[in-house]
Amino acid sequence: MKEIDNPIEAPVDQSRTNPLARVFDELVRFCRSRSMFMLHYCTGCGAIELPPAMTSRFDMERLGIQPMVTPRQADILLITGYVSIKTLKRVILTYEQMGSPKYVIGICSCTVNGGMYWQSYATAKQLDQYLPVDLYIAGCMPRPEAVLEGMRKLMDRIRSGEADGWKDYYRRYDWYLGNQQHLFGDDWQTPADVIGEASHYDLAEPGTEGEHTRLLQQCQKPLEPQQTFFQIGGSLEKKGESHE
Numbered sequence: 001m002k003e004i005d006n007p008i009e010a011p012v013d014q015s016r017t018n019p020l021a022r023v024f025d026e027l028v029r030f031c032r033s034r035s036m037f038m039l040h041y042c043t044g045c046g047a048i049e050l051p052p053a054m055t056s057r058f059d060m061e062r063l064g065i066q067p068m069v070t071p072r073q074a075d076i077l078l079i080t081g082y083v084s085i086k087t088l089k090r091v092i093l094t095y096e097q098m099g100s101p102k103y104v105i106g107i108c109s110c111t112v113n114g115g116m117y118w119q120s121y122a123t124a125k126q127l128d129q130y131l132p133v134d135l136y137i138a139g140c141m142p143r144p145e146a147v148l149e150g151m152r153k154l155m156d157r158i159r160s161g162e163a164d165g166w167k168d169y170y171r172r173y174d175w176y177l178g179n180q181q182h183l184f185g186d187d188w189q190t191p192a193d194v195i196g197e198a199s200h201y202d203l204a205e206p207g208t209e210g211e212h213t214r215l216l217q218q219c220q221k222p223l224e225p226q227q228t229f230f231q232i233g234g235s236l237e238k239k240g241e242s243h244e
């Protein structure tokens with residue numbers, strides 16, 4: 001991953017000719033990097049180092065980073081260790097529910113290359129084959145100091161405009177989807193309209209659609225409405241129907 005020599009020096013966006021617009025962009029990036037909600041998906045044993053990183057000893061909140069309980073309001077998705085194939089489906093569902101811009105951090109060597117589970121049939125070996133990973137924090141398991149250092153690095157990358165994995169997901173969605181289909185089967189689908197979002201952010205490119213998105217459209221089934229069951233007295237009620 002490319003190191004940032006001076007995080008204050010952001011690459012100049014040539015399309016923004018107005019100097020005031022550039023100052024505004026810089027201000028937005030600065031504010032964004034200092035106020036982030038983090039959703040930590042505790043997939044593996046590396047999660048054990050997060051409580052000390054978040055609580056009084058290391059106090060991650062002083063950097064402007066707070067835990068968040070829903071993907072809709074989160075900016076950072078933290079994957080804390082090996083990801084089983086079953087779990088990876090939930091991780092992708094979670095990622096696609098987050099609003100953009102959004103960032104992914106892979107903690108632990110298991111997210112980089114499979115770690116000690118590199119031979120397992122049940123784990124995904126390389127997280128960035130399925131999701132855009134903005135930063136890896138390697139180690140088995142990385143200590144809270146390393147987690148905080150990684151967070152600082154991500155903040156620098158956001159401020160300099162280099163943390164743009166979310167854009168890559170839209171631009172090369174067909175490639176990511178192809179890897180997901182290879183692992184989960186041709187009928188893999190999520191409720192998110194990623195192609196529509198790519199158009200919304202003006203990030204639809206030739207890699208957004210292709211053979212895999214066409215396969216998705218062929219196999220896509222309407223999602224079933226969730227059924228609610230509840231107990232009244234001795235009978236089980238479902239959507240107003242009674243079952244004796």
Ligand code: SF4
Pocket residue numbers: 044045046080081082107108109110115116139140141
């Ligand atoms: S790198 Fe080590 S601590 Fe982290 S998930 Fe893998 S086995 Fe567990």
